[in-house]
Amino acid sequence: MYAIVDIETTGGFAGKSKITEIAIVIHDGEKEVETYETLINPEQLVPSYITGLTGITQQMVDDAPVFADVAAEINDILSDKIFVAHNVSFDYSFVKRALESEGYMFNNKKLCTVRLSRQIIPGHRSYSLGNLCESLGIQIDNRHRAGGDAKATAILFRQLLEKDEDTVRAALKHNSKETILPPNLPKAEFLALPESPGVYYFLDAQGEVIYVGKAINIKKRIISHFSGTSKNNRNQAIRNEIHHIDYELTGNELIALVLESQEIKRLWPKYNRSQKYIANQWGVYKYEDRQGYIRF
Template structure:
């Protein structure tokens, strides 16, 4: 038994928007045996553009029942039915969310008539409901109203059942991805994805890159984007727009992080939010107090006053300063770590020499602080960072010249290099980003880093 459903809503994401209309046709595989139609009071404002699209006004829904009032009846109708819709994830996510808010568990099997149509009617100009119905000569009345669209979807589903019942049976198999994949993504494209580290690209119908991501396991990560009811509005929009997936293997996670950052800066995909901000807006500043002690402070950058060292966030600067404080035995209070009156808490613990309460001289404390400042200087070594390649005969190579990231590449394990100039011939040159520098600095300072100094 099937429940062929269409809904209208106040917006495109189930986490924020609400249902304004529902229609469902119950189908036994041969004919419609029951139906359900109603406007729904969303208990929120119906935007003007939604009214323009659907014709559903605020006045129409204000007098309609809430979902709470129809939930029991609608749930009984859908029990043990396969949930069918055109772009099923959209309708299913709203219905599931609405039921969850009323305390119902909703876990029906799903079928997507977009994906089924792609199998049964290949090479169509478009698989939107309107264009598909026009192409297949399916009558569609009251477009963008739940009953009209649900009725057209029902006729489409009947045609699919008649022409290729195996497509429906196969889609309902336990291991089939047809019910979870985005409506416009070819299944074979998904099945061909590697389970290796790399960077992946979501492309829209015009092959524009709309999102770039990195993964230790590309296939597993992409599956997580589309499995279940997304609680992320961005994933919902990506799901509806993605038509193809491309990828580049990187051999290891560090190179994936580096390449992802480069690609986001190069392509500027519309659904990538991270790394789309002005970096290094925080810094560590130094000043002298009335007693002559030099103090550190993590602060937002001050126009015209360069900091000793800068960071993406307050947290980055704070954690960096914590490490410097411990290494050089500086006072937590004079570093701005502890906001206390009087002596810092570390005096009694023996971790502070007492500059905060006059027990350590100005000269002694400031001398140690100056040594700490010298450690702020960037590492000016030239380094090769080695990593696992895309196959067992290959390694990755990231080159840093005098503290500056140059680029990365892949080379044969049997092709040794012994100098900076030789290493540079094995890589593609790229511009550094703040994020890349952070990734590399963190890796170089890790216990398991594979780093070779170059001359």
């Protein structure tokens, strides 16, 4: 059984923002079995730009239940289901954090319809939910609301299952890595990564380098970027923007450190913070003292 989930939130990452609306469509692989939808009081302000995007106002959520009031029901609905969402890491991280904050253990298997769509129906100009549904003739009622987007994702998921159920099964295997990879990163690129020292580059859709890192084991280090839930807004943004990974082997960690530093200063990637600015922490100075001696 699949639980197709969509949420609306007060912001971009689970460490700081909260859920304002959740919709769940229970699917048996052929048809909808059950639906659940509710607004949620996030117990924090809903930013105006979120209201502009979703139509959810502060007044709407002020009278809604807080998550603690619906946590048991949501946990029961999701229990033993495969968690499905469009860009699943986003929705999963919020739901997991919210449930665990209420004392529930949450570690469901998950599937990303962005990744599945890229494999099963390649060649689309965009794999955002709106553009993909438009290309496939799937109507979205109430766009950017949890109920409308969840129902559209359910229709998309059913079509993907009809086209290639084997790809879905393969993605659920424990060692497939499909569930932890960024939605837009080809799995073949990840599998081709070496387990050697070097410098790696995250590239966006335009081929621009957005992050540079170094590692003793490139593949293992990159897995650590993607495993677990996002700890901050920057990590979530990087994950969503990665389309390709490049690398350069260095033979040892020392050369990787030097090359990483040079590349950050040369490329100035948007998500690297350290090593961009040179601070003069020491210096050698020549001066003449009061007795006329030259000193350092």
